[in-house]
Amino acid sequence: MIIKAPKGTKDILPSEINDWYRIENIAKEIFKKANIKEIRTPIFEDTSLFERGVGDTTDIVNKEMYTFIKSDRSLTLRPENTAGTVRAYLEHNLYRESQPVKLWYKGPMFRYERPQAGRQRQFHQIGVEMFGVQDASIDAECIMIAVELLNKLGLKDLTVEINSLGCNTCRKEYKEVLKKTIAPFLSGLCQDCQSRFEKNPLRILDCKNEECNKLFEENNLRNKLTTINLCDECGTHYEKLKKYLNELNIKYVENPFLVRGLDYYTKTVFEIKSNNLGSQNAVCGGGRYDGLVETLGGSHTPAVGWAMGMERLNSLLDKISGEKIKFYVVSDNQLEAVKLTQKLREQGFGCEFDYNSRKFAKQLEKAAKTAEYAIILGEEEIKNNFYTVKNLNNSEQKKLSFDEVLTL
Numbered sequence: 001m002i003i004k005a006p007k008g009t010k011d012i013l014p015s016e017i018n019d020w021y022r023i024e025n026i027a028k029e030i031f032k033k034a035n036i037k038e039i040r041t042p043i044f045e046d047t048s049l050f051e052r053g054v055g056d057t058t059d060i061v062n063k064e065m066y067t068f069i070k071s072d073r074s075l076t077l078r079p080e081n082t083a084g085t086v087r088a089y090l091e092h093n094l095y096r097e098s099q100p101v102k103l104w105y106k107g108p109m110f111r112y113e114r115p116q117a118g119r120q121r122q123f124h125q126i127g128v129e130m131f132g133v134q135d136a137s138i139d140a141e142c143i144m145i146a147v148e149l150l151n152k153l154g155l156k157d158l159t160v161e162i163n164s165l166g167c168n169t170c171r172k173e174y175k176e177v178l179k180k181t182i183a184p185f186l187s188g189l190c191q192d193c194q195s196r197f198e199k200n201p202l203r204i205l206d207c208k209n210e211e212c213n214k215l216f217e218e219n220n221l222r223n224k225l226t227t228i229n230l231c232d233e234c235g236t237h238y239e240k241l242k243k244y245l246n247e248l249n250i251k252y253v254e255n256p257f258l259v260r261g262l263d264y265y266t267k268t269v270f271e272i273k274s275n276n277l278g279s280q281n282a283v284c285g286g287g288r289y290d291g292l293v294e295t296l297g298g299s300h301t302p303a304v305g306w307a308m309g310m311e312r313l314n315s316l317l318d319k320i321s322g323e324k325i326k327f328y329v330v331s332d333n334q335l336e337a338v339k340l341t342q343k344l345r346e347q348g349f350g351c352e353f354d355y356n357s358r359k360f361a362k363q364l365e366k367a368a369k370t371a372e373y374a375i376i377l378g379e380e381e382i383k384n385n386f387y388t389v390k391n392l393n394n395s396e397q398k399k400l401s402f403d404e405v406l407t408l
């Protein structure tokens with residue numbers, strides 16, 4: 001019996017790899033223009049990094065982490081990459097370089113969730129983190145970069161949803177209002193919401209449980225909740241962000257119930273949704289996390305970032321068909337065929353040859369699947385030093401010298 005890949009994981013096959021390169025290549029170009037540098041952090045970290053960094057009231061930390069013990073150390077496969085990036089930023093004193101420090105990453109993340117369409121236990125994210133700027137201009141830049149990437153990938157009808165969660169001061173007041181409004185209905189909410197009520201009531205707004213949503217709707221709870229009363233500083237920051245987005249012609253809608261699933265956000269949070277293929281799923285989520293660097297032992301450092309799920313992005317894009325190489329050498333003389341292959345590759349061309357001297361008809365069949373041109377190298381060609389080249393698109397056949405082959 002063959003062993004299969006674990007539940008919730010997927011192989012990325014050669015026929016799919018160009019879809020992944022497309023996202024990575026377009027993203028790299030955009031990041032380069034914006035002077036954002038790549039960072040690669042370990043796939044596992046000390047468990048405490050996520051407990052402190054992601055927050056111990058989140059589903060991620062409570063239910064979804066892959067944690068294991070090695071030599072008495074508790075380690076965890078990273079469920080996201082912001083905490084690891086902040087850890088690296090502090091460990092290597094990246095803040096001593098000129099501010100801001102702008103970083104991007106891509107790679108696999110791990111969360112133990114029930115696998116369903118578009119949700120895997122090992123999934124891939126590409127993301128950006130920017131440190132050291134308080135001004136809302138960097139929040140705007142962050143959103144601008146995400147929108148540019150999604151546009152260049154061909155995603156249309158983007159909706160940017162924004163909200164401000166304020167700072168600890170303005171949030172404290174809001175939490176009280178929230179608790180007062182929700183308290184009479186508390187017994188009807190799910191177990192998670194009941195434990196969130198004391199520890200992090202804001203997260204109740206984010207609950208995916210159907211019963212909770214029904215209860216919210218039936219009692220019109222969302223409309224009863226006023227939006228967060230932002231303090232002067234947070235209010236000004238939010239107004240500035242909206243002004244920047246207006247001037248940049250980035251269309252947005254304000255969603256006062258956008259809270260995001262993580263504990264560390266302050267002030268700006270945002271999600272970008274795409275209407276491609278009729279789906280209304282968020283393809284990008286992010287926000288400001290001014291307290292996280294301090295939480296992880298650094299000095300107060302404003303920061304903002306986003307992440308995109310690459311599986312979800314790919315599911316919204318057209319598939320790219322496999323690329324063909326330029327030449328395939330058809331010959332019953334393997335020595336001459338491999339020598340010609342070497343010469344053509346040295347000139348920068350993709351080239352393969354038939355290893356088994358099969359019948360020419362069989363070799364041509366393989367050539368048509370693999371390459372743009374077949375170079376037929378029979379006895380006569382070898383003796384008289386020319387090449388019969390067949391264009392595999394239109395079946396046109398020509399006798400060419402080596403230099404002429406190079407001009408194809």
Ligand SMILES: [Zn+2]
Nearest residue numbers: 167170231234
């Ligand atoms: Zn505030």
Ligand SMILES: [Zn+2]
Nearest residue numbers: 190193207212
């Ligand atoms: Zn709930």
